[in-house]
Amino acid sequence: MRTRLYRNGRLQKEGFPVAEVSDYVADGDNVVWFDLCAPTVQELDAIGEELGLHELAVEDVSSDHQRPKVDVYDNHLFISVYAAHLDGETLDLCEVDIFVTANALVTVRQSDRFDIDEVVKAWDAAAPHLAGHGVSFLLHGVLDFVADGHLSVVQELDAQAEDLEEALFEDRPARGRELQRRMYSLRKATVRFRKATMPMRDIVGTLRRRNQELVAAPAMAPYYEDVYDHVLRTAEWVESLRDLLANMRETRLAQQGFRLNEIMKRLTGWAAIIAVPTAITGFYGQNVPYPGSGEAWGFWTSLVLVALASVGLYVVFKKKDWL
Template sequence: MYTRLYRHGVLEKEGFPISEVSDYVTDPDNTVWFDLCCPTPEELGALGEELGLHELAVEDVVSERQRPKVDIYDNHLFITVYGIHLDTGRLDPVEVDVFVTANALVTIRENAGFDIDEVVRRWDAARPLAGHGVAYLLHGLLDYVVDSHLDYVEDLDARVDELEESLFEEAGQAGTRELQRTIYTMRRNAAVFRKIALPMREVIGALLRRQRNLVMDPVMLPYFYDVYDHALRVDQWIESLRDLMANLRETRMAQQGFRLNEIMKRLTGWAAVIAVPTAITGFYGMNVPYPGVGRPWGFWLSSVLVAVSSVALYMEFKKRDWL
């Protein structure tokens, strides 16, 4: 659990019990932040009574996997965003619900996979802005979320480039399976990421359009527009990557079809090479009289026919690139 108290833009206290929050929020000169990780329904109910939160917003916290959004109530905002968390290479986003009142910010994390310490470090790095109250805290949180999205999509772009280069390299069966597994995992991660990243543009845009519902100093507006610009960049980037990964999949399927055709062509060529000697030996193996039967030159004649026809077929198929 994390708690902080700012007064006139100066950090005065941290690490105090949540039970003291109600004493501090009554003073408009104070700005309070506290964080809960995996709270119980009872804790959420007490929190709602403490800050006068709308019951529908509290229910949304309990409900799993809300879409990123902004809900505006009479005395507070309710915001849902998602942080990036990777579990053995698979994207497993962490839901973070945020309550914003006139002088309090409450963050509720689904689990510890969201690095709240990095958010705190960003606040500390921008302390000159702390005098702008809740808007300062909210900006630091959203800035970290969108920047983590930007870092992830940049890493995804680099991995797509690596796959494009390795797609045409020869690999064994194990390498082929690993490549297919990698492409599948990346496409799944991109689909999950798209669901949590694209709505961020709407979230930040709603905050900018409805400034009267958020106690925001005009000085903070350029900072929120900067976060909005990053969200737009993520939006455009993930859409282009989506097309690239679709092309990767289609190229891989075309490669597999081409490879199958090559295999079938070579098998057919070898079958033709084997078929002619089989026909010759079958003819000389008949138990009826034929030229050279019972004589040595008959054996040598059949052997020469097998060798010449096999070599001739092999050279012809090789010339046509069938073998």
């Protein structure tokens, strides 16, 4: 558990017990932040009592796999977002729940995969006058870190899609199964990522409204606009990436159909070549007299006919690009 106390935009204290939070938030000039990582139900209930949080919001934190959203209550906001990280072809999502009151911000991480230290560094590196905007400033730091992470992930997904697009037209049939597996993994990761990023537009859009008094500091409006711009870029990029993957899948199916036609065309050509010698030898194998029957020149004549017919059919099929 990490705690911080700001007063008039300046950091005053760190590492104090959560039991002291209610004493600090009683003073309107104080702003309190504390962070919980995978808390127990008892810890969440204690926080709810300290800050007067709605029981439904506390219950949502305990429930797994919440959808990204923002809920507006009488005295606080409840925000649920997902931080994303791409490890190779595996998309890792970490749920982050946020309680926002008039002068307190609570971040609840479901695991330590969300690096809260980077958020703290961003707060400390910001211009000193911004910290004076209290909760609005702190919330912006968290959402900005999440939105930037989403933008980085979609860039990596797009780079992988470009690699797949190049491999799609390589003339290496032996890699077909591996290519199909990578395409499926990338499509699956994109669908999961889309579910985490698309609702971010509504979340940040709600916070940008001027009637949202908890975070509507006028000086912070451009910074929330910047987060909203990143969110829109990510959402549009994910949509275009999904369309690209769908086109790649259709192209792959068309390639397989074309290749199957090529194989059938070749097999048909070779079957025709084989059929002519079979017809000739079958004719000569009939139990009737024929020119050269019982003579050596008759045997050699049949061989010449087989060879000429086969070569002639091969040349014709080759010119027609059937072989």
